[in-house]
Amino acid sequence: MIPSSFEYSAPSTLDEALKMLNALGDEAKILAGGHSLIPMMKLRFAEPGHLIDINNIPGLSYVKEEGGYLTIGAMTREVELEESDIAAAKFPIFLDAAKLIADPQVRNWGTIGGNLAHGDAANDHPAVMIALDAEVEITGQDGARWVSINEFFMGFYMTAVQEGEILTAIRVPLPTGKNGNSYHKNERKVGDYATAGVAVNITLDDNGTCTSAGIGLTNVNPTPLKAVRSEQALIGTKIDDEAINIAAQYASEDCSPSEDLRGSEDYKRRVVKALTKRMITKALERAN
Amino acid sequence: MEIKITLNGTEMTAEVEPRTLLVHLIREKLSSTGTHIGCDTSSCGACTLLIDGKSAKSCTLLAVQVNGKAITTVEGLLTVDGLHPIQEAFKLNHALHCGFCTPGMMMRVVELLEKNPDPSEEEIRWGISGNLCRCTGYNNIVKAIKYASAKMRGAELPSTEPEFV
Known part of the structure; x- marks a missing residue:
């Protein structure tokens, strides 16, 4: 072809x-x-x-901590994030995701910026970035602007990147206090898109009460989905079994999967529910 | 447009259309047919080669994207001293039946062992997760990679006797 x-x-x-x-x-x-x-x-x-x-433009590939953010250049390859010490220390979620994104050869070329700018709800970074409450830098001839990830995905393969603009960087707030994050997707085989994927990022105060929660879902909606009701169900709780069950139930109800070769709508909702429980539990373990 | 590449150590130029895929340049214009085309959808890994030392699927890259870069294909593994340790390991451990996936598999292993000279079985299996082999069931490939790893590190060589399970 x-x-x-x-x-x-x-x-x-x-x-x-x-x-x-x-x-x-x-x-x-x-x-x-x-x-x-x-x-x-x-x-x-x-x-x-x-x-x-844009592969020959220098300065678009980096992973660095500055001003309270982890900032990732748009042309950073998947493998570079996978091997970055800064990401590994504070964002194990990136390693969870990297291992499941396509395969090693593809990760040598695929970029973080491209994964987002493609605007595909089946890609993995959108859900991860939603969980992490990221912002995306979009540059045009008049300069650069930062856009919240929650306002970035506008439709099927449509993003906030307008004609004449280029996605140039992504930044996520550095975790403060007790923070844990995790991602997993079910895939039929290595390199497949997710049957469903769930990204979770939680912060706890000293008493173990959840002060913030981010939950993003992969490939179960026309656009990457922020599971708002699930996040709210965790905030203010000690994230006990009851809170986890409610959050997982909401995620399975609020997504909108379509039936395909990977499974029926009902099956996918069940996968979302199971993965949401597991990822909250894993993020909680990592926070403690 | 004209591009300049180094293929297995030899500098050369080639005239390509922007839409020419790297694998077609390598196989058809430069006659290095060791790099195979399998699925043509970046799933199977048969077209894997090295670009500046990094493994890549050449069916999913445009030839113009490697302008100025160094390409290594399976033809570049052979040295004046004979087979590359990875080639020798695949041969001794029966790590191929039909051989179609083998060039891509071995080129992937070059980078895998360079980054991780002594990988565990799990690391090997994840490391070759972008390369499909429909003959061997992978066991002998994993065994061969362990053998190549030992050989390249100068460690004691594992047995090449077949294992019956």
């Missing part, structure tokens, strides 16, 4: 890329790792007239 013909440019600065993107309009598409885009182009689901490859 070979994509239909297109023009290709590989600018060496972000300014140059933005200029090109603005000049070409919706004919152009940004090429990051390409491991979602190229398969779609091979199947001719996507036929951009012009690819702007």
Whole structure:
């Protein structure tokens, strides 16, 4: 399978890329790792007239702590986050997710920014970033703006990145106090999209009362889903069995999975419920 | 457009369309047919090669994306001294039947052992999780990777006798 013909440019600065993107309009598409885009182009689901490859732009790949945030450059490869000491120390959720994202070769190319900008509810970072209450930096010719992850996914393959803009970074608040996070997805085989996936991030005060909770769901809704009622069910509790059961029940009710080869709607709701329980429990263990 | 690459140590230029996939450049224009095309959907790993030392699936990369980079394919494993330790390990441990997945499998193992010279069985199995073999059931592949690991570290070599289970 070979994509239909297109023009290709590989600018060496972000300014140059933005200029090109603005000049070409919706004919152009940004090429990051390409491991979602190229398969779609091979199947001719996507036929951009012009690819702007941003792999040669320096300064878009980093993982660093600054100003109370862990900031991740958009072009950071999955493998770089997987191997980052900072991420491992404070965000084991990234290691949980990395191991389940495609396979090692794909993780050598796939980028964190691309995983989000693709706007696919089946990708894993959207749910993880929802749980972590991330913000996304979107850069246009007039400068950069930060957008909450909760306002980022606007529809099926649609995000807050507008025409002429590029996703340039992601930041998540560094955990304070007793914090735990975890992610798991059920997949039929390595490299498959999730049957369902659940990301959880919780913070406890010194008495073990939950002060904040983030829960994101993968591939059980047209857009990546923030399980708001489930989060609320944990906040203010000691996260006992009852609270966990309520949160899991809400997650299974509030998602909107569709039947496919991975299972029926009912089955997927049951997977969401089971995984929500397990991930809250795991995050709690990690917090304590 | 014209791109410049280093293929198995030799610098060369090639004229490609932007839509040319890396695997097609390697196999059809540069006649290195050791790199295979299996699923053509980045699932099976038969097209795995190294780009600047990192394993990648060449069916899901455009040739233009590797402009200026160094590519190593299975043809690049052979040295003047003979088989690469990974090739030798696969041969001695019967880690292939039909051999279709073998070049991609071995190129993946090059990076796996470079990052983790003494992997556990679990690390090996996760490490080759992007490479499918439909013949061997993986046991002899895992065994071969352990053998190659020992050989490359200069450790005591495990037995190559077949295991019957």
